Structures are given as structure tokens and as C-alpha cells.
Amino acid sequence: MSQERQPAGVSLIDVTRRFGDVEAVKNVSFDIEAGEFVSLLGPSGCGKTTTLRMIAGFEYPDEGDITLDGKSIVATPPYRRDTSMVFQDYALFPHRSVAQNLAFGLRMRKIPKDEIRAKIETMLELVELPGLGDRKPDQLSGGQQQRVALGRALIVDPAVLLLDEPLGALDLQLRKQMQLELKRIHREIGITFIYVTHDQEEAITMSDRIAVMNQGSVEQIGPATEIYARPETAFVAEFIGDANVLLATVVAVGEKPTVTFAADTLTMEVARPARTFSERDVVSAVVRPENVSIGPDADSFDNVYDMEVSEVIFAGSYVRIHGLIGGSPLWLTTTVSDASRSNQVGSRVRVGWDAGDVVLVEWKS
Amino acid sequence: MLRVYAVLIFAFLYVPILTIIVFSFGESVYPTLPITDWTLEWYRTALTDSQLLEALTKSLIIAPLVGFISATVGLLAARELARREFRGKGLVLLVLLGPLLVPLIVFGLGLLLLFSSLDVPSSIWGAVIAHSVFGISLSTLILYSRLISFRESLMESAADLGAAPARAFFEVMLPLVFPAFAAAFLLSFTLSFDEFIVAWFVIGFDTTLPVEIWGRLRYGITPEINAIATVVLLVSLTLGVLGQKLASQRKDES
Numbered sequence: 043m044s045q046e047r048q049p050a051g052v053s054l055i056d057v058t059r060r061f062g063d064v065e066a067v068k069n070v071s072f073d074i075e076a077g078e079f080v081s082l083l084g085p086s087g088c089g090k091t092t093t094l095r096m097i098a099g100f101e102y103p104d105e106g107d108i109t110l111d112g113k114s115i116v117a118t119p120p121y122r123r124d125t126s127m128v129f130q131d132y133a134l135f136p137h138r139s140v141a142q143n144l145a146f147g148l149r150m151r152k153i154p155k156d157e158i159r160a161k162i163e164t165m166l167e168l169v170e171l172p173g174l175g176d177r178k179p180d181q182l183s184g185g186q187q188q189r190v191a192l193g194r195a196l197i198v199d200p201a202v203l204l205l206d207e208p209l210g211a212l213d214l215q216l217r218k219q220m221q222l223e224l225k226r227i228h229r230e231i232g233i234t235f236i237y238v239t240h241d242q243e244e245a246i247t248m249s250d251r252i253a254v255m256n257q258g259s260v261e262q263i264g265p266a267t268e269i270y271a272r273p274e275t276a277f278v279a280e281f282i283g284d285a286n287v288l289l290a291t292v293v294a295v296g297e298k299p300t301v302t303f304a305a306d307t308l309t310m311e312v313a314r315p316a317r318t319f320s321e322r323d324v325v326s327a328v329v330r331p332e333n334v335s336i337g338p339d340a341d342s343f344d345n346v347y348d349m350e351v352s353e354v355i356f357a358g359s360y361v362r363i364h365g366l367i368g369g370s371p372l373w374l375t376t377t378v379s380d381a382s383r384s385n386q387v388g389s390r391v392r393v394g395w396d397a398g399d400v401v402l403v404e405w406k407s
Numbered sequence: 408m409l410r411v412y413a414v415l416i417f418a419f420l421y422v423p424i425l426t427i428i429v430f431s432f433g434e435s436v437y438p439t440l441p442i443t444d445w446t447l448e449w450y451r452t453a454l455t456d457s458q459l460l461e462a463l464t465k466s467l468i469i470a471p472l473v474g475f476i477s478a479t480v481g482l483l484a485a486r487e488l489a490r491r492e493f494r495g496k497g498l499v500l501l502v503l504l505g506p507l508l509v510p511l512i513v514f515g516l517g518l519l520l521l522f523s524s525l526d527v528p529s530s531i532w533g534a535v536i537a538h539s540v541f542g543i544s545l546s547t548l549i550l551y552s553r554l555i556s557f558r559e560s561l562m563e564s565a566a567d568l569g570a571a572p573a574r575a576f577f578e579v580m581l582p583l584v585f586p587a588f589a590a591a592f593l594l595s596f597t598l599s600f601d602e603f604i605v606a607w608f609v610i611g612f613d614t615t616l617p618v619e620i621w622g623r624l625r626y627g628i629t630p631e632i633n634a635i636a637t638v639v640l641l642v643s644l645t646l647g648v649l650g651q652k653l654a655s656q657r658k659d660e661s
């Protein structure tokens with residue numbers, strides 16, 4: 043029988059990839075632990091897929107190095123790399139049956155026929171497609187094709203599984219189900235997963251850590267909770283979850299850092315920023331809408347303002363309220379019962395939030 | 408009215424061909440209508456005529472070679488053209504079409520001059536090379552239109568699963584583009600099998616079947632030429648139709 047695969051860590055060291063004059067990936071460095079589930083998250087064109095394809099070996103870095111288990115793999119062709127990829131379009135071989143698709147990688151590794159047969163059965167169980175081995179890919183639903191693609195990549199016991207927006211073509215219901223299933227499979231096999239997506243919810247649901255990419259660079263890498271609570275850039279704050287990003291000026295540093303905003307008409311206390319700012323620095327103050335309280339309770343918070351309500355939007359389990367404080371737009375979310383108590387459009391209400399809920403980042407230019 | 412037009416057009420297209428076929432079965436040595444007695448005699452004569460058979464053999468050696476060379480070179484060229492984007496690609500495709508548009512007499516003359524200035528002895532290889540020029544043009548265009556819809560991710564996933572490039576080609580690409588490859592082979596085969604002008608220029612003392620037929624026509628049309636022409640027609644038509652059918656097969660299957 044085959045040896046159990048040890049998961050392997052992946053490191054990118056100052057990796058740059060250019061297409062003509064365009065730097066698709068700029069000086070990217072990060073380390074992924076063996077067995078970790080890491081998502082590369084960002085808008086289209088941010089370089090996440092190019093990064094994944096460099097790990098797979100379909101693209102080469104113009105500069106920098108990529109290591110697998112500490113050894114450089116840049117000079118290793120894709121067919122000798124210990125990585126396996128699930129493609130966005132699944133890339134199932136249309137002229138081969140499901141079983142033959144699953145067998146492909148094993149045949150390339152010259153594994154004996156009866157062993158291949160046994161592995162196919164096991165894999166069909168794992169991806170929950172028992173009995174479908176004789177079908178052709180075009181006789182399967184999108185979700186089933188997705189499972190075959192996953193099985194075909196996993197059956198060769200890779201050290202690292204690379205997934206390029208694998209759920210992008212599925213409908214919402216199926217996508218949620220497959221997210222859970224991918225997590226289950228990751229738990230069961232324990233190899234390293236690197237997952238490319240533009241869907242923040244997907245990344246948050248599944249990953250141990252998220253690398254947020256923008257314009258070819260990694261803006262921040264960390265667990266979802268940390269990225270959400272402590273975004274390091276305005277881009278990250280707006281990309282992960284919802285955020286009010288207020289233009290502010292630092293007026294006090296030290297024990298009680300303070301900024302002014304709304305054209306310097308209002309002041310607000312903020313948490314001690316992760317990086318140091320000086321007085322008169324122009325910054326972005328990030329306030330999450332769910333951290334803003336509304337109504338009489340708001341008075342107990344560090345920062346309290348009058349808001350003129352301009353819009354009340356019922357959004358199912360919560361209500362979104364948009365308004366102006368000192369002429370500056372702000373929005374918040376609250377429960378349906380809280381919202382019904384007050385808050386007609388045009389009315390003035392109290393809003394407030396704690397200093398600890400404000401994160402200062404560099405002003406996005 | 409439309410029906411009348413259709414009949415007239417098809418008559419215009421096919422009466423000359425039918426004439427040959429009909430006369431090949433006529434008893435009379437001279438082509439006269441109406442045909443009173445029918446016979447297969449001319450087929451027997453044609454198929455026992457050693458000179459004709461030798462010419463047929465030559466054609467049957469040249470044509471498959473041309474088909475194979477054209478389809479193979481065409482596949483390699485089309486693969487690179489289909490997966491790369493570069494400036495002037497439209498021009499390259501247009502230039503590829505060139506050999507199919509140049510008058511054959513000009514092309515044949517040019518090739519004759521080139522071969523004699525390079526001291527290439529005339530032989531069936533001359534014809535193989537000459538016909539491959541058209542065949543490669545044609546094959547590249549046929550295969551390009553197939554490969555343009557070929558998903559590169561299939562080759563990447565083959566590589567990802569451990570297939571070296573040659574293995575990926577034979578395991579994944581060739582089976583998927585085989586209908587187009589076969590079409591290119593068959594159409595190049597047909598092109599070579601019934602091509603006369605260029606062959607006549609380059610082949611020297613050897614003769615292909617069309618050259619042989621032309622040679623005999625100088626002494627008048629004989630019924631056995633009608634017979635052999637009918638055979639050629641059937642072969643060309645069958646391979647041509649088969650090739651067309653394969654070439655126009657569903658292209659979206661991969």
C-alpha cells in the first residue's frame with residue numbers, strides 16, 4: 043500500500059510575476075504551515091490565481107523563490123510537483139469516465155491496476171459519489187463534476203491541495219453544502235489546502251488563515267477574526283465584512299488617542315493603533331456598522347453623536363440605518379425590535395460607539 | 408419555382424460528373440448517346456492495365472504520406488497558434504492560407520525552378536513535398552478552428568496529475584482533437600490524390616494517376632479512362648465527405 047502522505051508547508055519568498063509591463067504579483071512573501079487551510083482572497087485581477095498557479099507550476103516567478111517542505115520547487119515542472127489542483131472549470135477529461143478520470147494520476151505513477159481499482163472505490167466514497175464510476179463527466183451535474191475534480195486531485199495523495207475558485211460555478215445552496223464538505227475533507231485528510239476565492243464569506247467560513255490580496259500584493263494575512271477585528275489597511279477593512287471608513291485627522295496620541303473627523307467638526311476617541319501615527323496625520327478611521335449603537339443606550343459609549351436618519355432598510359434578520367453625523371455619512375446595523383422603537387427617516391437619534399471599536403489605518407489614497 | 412432552381416443547379420454541378428460515370432459503363436468505345444449496351448469490361452481493362460496500376464500505386468503512396476505529414480505539422484502549428492495571443496496573428500493566419508490561393512500553375516512552376524536550382528532530382532518525393540505545402544495550409548486551418556475551443560486547463564490538469572508533456576498529448580489532446588486530425592488527414596489525402604498540375608511539374612518520369620490520365624487523353628478519351636476516373640471520383644468523394652463531416656463535428660465537446 044502507499045505510504046501516508048505527510049502534509050507539507052509552502053513558502054513564498056519575495057515572489058514577483060510580470061505579464062509584459064504589468065506586475066501581476068508584486069514581491070509577495072508568506073509561509074503556510076503544513077496541514078493549514080489558507081485562503082487567498084481578493085477581487086478579480088488581484089494576483090491570487092497567478093500566485094496559486096505559480097505554486098502549481100503553471101506559471102514561473104520572475105523573481106523570488108517558492109518552497110515546498112523547505113525545498114525550492116521553482117525549477118520542478120508541474121508533473122513532478124507534489125501539489126494537486128482543483129480547477130475552476132474542473133478540467134475533467136471529457137473522453138474518459140469518472141473512474142478513468144480518477145485513475146489518471148495513479149496510472150501516471152505506475153500504480154498496479156487492482157490497487158487503482160481499490161483506491162477509486164475509496165475515493166468515490168469520500169467524495170460521496172458511489173456507483174457513478176462508469177458515467178462520463180457530461181452525464182453529471184455541476185456539483186457532481188466538482189466532486190470528481192476534487193477526488194481526482196486527492197487520489198494521488200498530494201502534500202498540498204490547490205483550489206482555484208472551485209465552487210464558483212455552483213448555485214448558492216450547493217456552494218454552502220460544498221464548503222462544509224471541503225472542511226470535513228480537510229479535517230479527515232489533514233493535508234495543506236490553499237484556496238483561491240473572491241468570496242469573503244467563503245474564505246471566512248473555511249480557512250484557518252486568510253491572505254487578503256489587492257493589486258498583486260498581500261495586504262494582510264491572519265485568522266479571519268483577527269483580520270476582521272484589526273484590519274491593517276482600509277482595503278482590508280472594506281473587503282472583509284462591512285465598514286464605515288471615515289477620513290480623520292490625528293489630534294492626540296499616547297494614552298488617549300483622539301482624532302477629528304467630519305471636516306474636523308467632531309472628535310472621537312480611538313483604540314491604540316497597531317502602528318504609530320503622529321499628530322496631524324491624515325488617517326482612515328474604521329468603524330464596523332454592527333458596533334454602532336442607536337437610541338438612548340448610545341449615551342453610555344465613549345463617542346456619542348447626533349445622527350440625522352436618511353434611510354431605514356429592512357434586511358431580514360437585521361435593519362440597516364443610514365444617516366449623517368456632522369454632514370458625514372455613516373451607517374449601522376441594528377435589530378428589528380430596536381429599529382422599530384424609533385428612527386423615522388428625517389428624525390434625529392443618538393448614536394455611539396466605544397473607542398476600542400475604532401481601528402485607525404493609513405488613509406487610502 | 409425554388410424546386411426547379413434547385414434541380415437546375417444540381418444538374419449544372421453534377422451532370423459533367425455523371426457523364427463520366429455513365430460512359431464508363433457503356434459498351435461503345437466512342438462516347439455516344441443513347442447507350443445501348445452496358446458493360447463492366449472497361450473496369451476490367453483499367454484494373455489490369457499495369458501502367459495505370461503503377462500510377463495508382465504511386466498516388467496511393469504519395470497521398471497517405473501527404474495526409475500524415477500535413478495533419479501532423481498542421482496540428483503542431485495550430486496548437487501554438489491557438490494558445491498564443493500575439494500581434495499580427497491575423498496576418499499569420501492569412502499568410503497560411505496563401506498556398507491555397509496561389510494559382511497552381513504558378514506554384515508548380517516556382518517549385519520546378521526551385522527544385523532544379525537546388526538539384527533536387529524529380530521523384531515522388533517532389534510530389535510529396537509539393538502536396539504537403541497545400542496540405543499543411545489546409546490542415547493548420549482545420550485544426551486551428553478546433554483547437555481554438557480546446558480548454559488549456561485539460562492539458563494543465565494532465566500535467567498536474569503527473570503526465571509529462573508527450574504523455575499529456577497522447578492521453579488527452581490527441582483523443583480529443585482526433586476527429587479534426589482525421590479530417591485534416593483525409594482532406595490532404597484527397598487533395599494530393601487528385602492533384603494534377605503541380606504533380607506534373609515536379610514528378611519527372613514517374614507518374615501519379617492524374618498525370619497518367621492526362622498523358623493518355625492526348626491520344627483520345629478511352630472508356631477505361633472513364634472507368635478509372637470513376638474509381639478516383641468515388642475514392643475522393645468518400646474521403647472528402649468523411650473529412651468534411653469530421654471537420655464540422657461538434658467543437659464544444661472539450
